[in-house]
Amino acid sequence: MGELNITGPQILFRIGGYPITETLRNQWIIMGILIFAAWFSTRNLQKFPKGKQHFAELWVSIIQGLVKQAMGEKNAWFAPYVIALLPFIFLNNISGLIGLRPATADLNTTLGLALMTVFMLHYYNIKSNGIITYLKGYLSPFPFFLPINIVGELSKPVSLSFRLFGNMFGGSVILSLIYLALPFFLKLVLPLPFHIYFDIFAGAIQSFIFTMLTMVFVAIAIG
């Protein structure tokens, strides 16, 4: 029946002793696609849009509406980060359908994104409220809440990164098990609904969840 082979990402080559893994290569492919799409749809910007400029304006206006709804009117300046983050995570999640190992199925990627979110929320908290209020926030509502607040702050990057990693990695393992269990002639058709659920549906939901949580954390940190 064959054997199950679940490994981490393969190391492709090394640049000066630093390993370049499959995760990095797949991420660079997705980044290339996104940068090309951004450059291509904003060439020859005109006041009355036509053609591909419609698509770019539609995307930007949808995300700006989402940011204003989730974070309030005064936080609409946060939209560019969301415009970049949401398609990045979504394309990385569904890149399993093209045959690439999803970059978000590696804890390094998701931990990096979660640490960016955590750094942003601490930075904007200090910048908006001053460092005295930020430090006093750890002692609220009662001073003996300090360890509880610290654990709560430490759990944010852990839960953000592990939620995305667990969904993607677990999905890929379950799909490997399904492919292992089927005979050859069923391998072409029967896994299809599982791909629809694990790759497309879970990928879209998890990317949306990550982005919404980022927006909500930063909005709470500012206000």
Add this chain to the structure above:
Amino acid sequence: MNEALIMGRAIVLAGSAIGAGIGLIAGLGPGIGQGYAAGKGAEAVGRQPEARGDITQTMLLGQAMAETTGIYSLIIALILVLLNPLVGLVG
């Protein structure tokens, strides 16, 4: 000496497998919580059918948050069964 080492490794592997299976009892929590959230969502749609899009979006968001602890236990079970991290500590 070699026999004791093999026995030790066998015990660690058996313990990992049993631990992975028991750990997945944690799938009970998200099942109950997400089902409850879906029931409340259905109730809200019944009360106000024209808000169905907003209610569905909020419900899916809440359910994905509630699923997190189930995912934690799945990851620990997968790592225990497939990567066998504890066997290397035996000898």
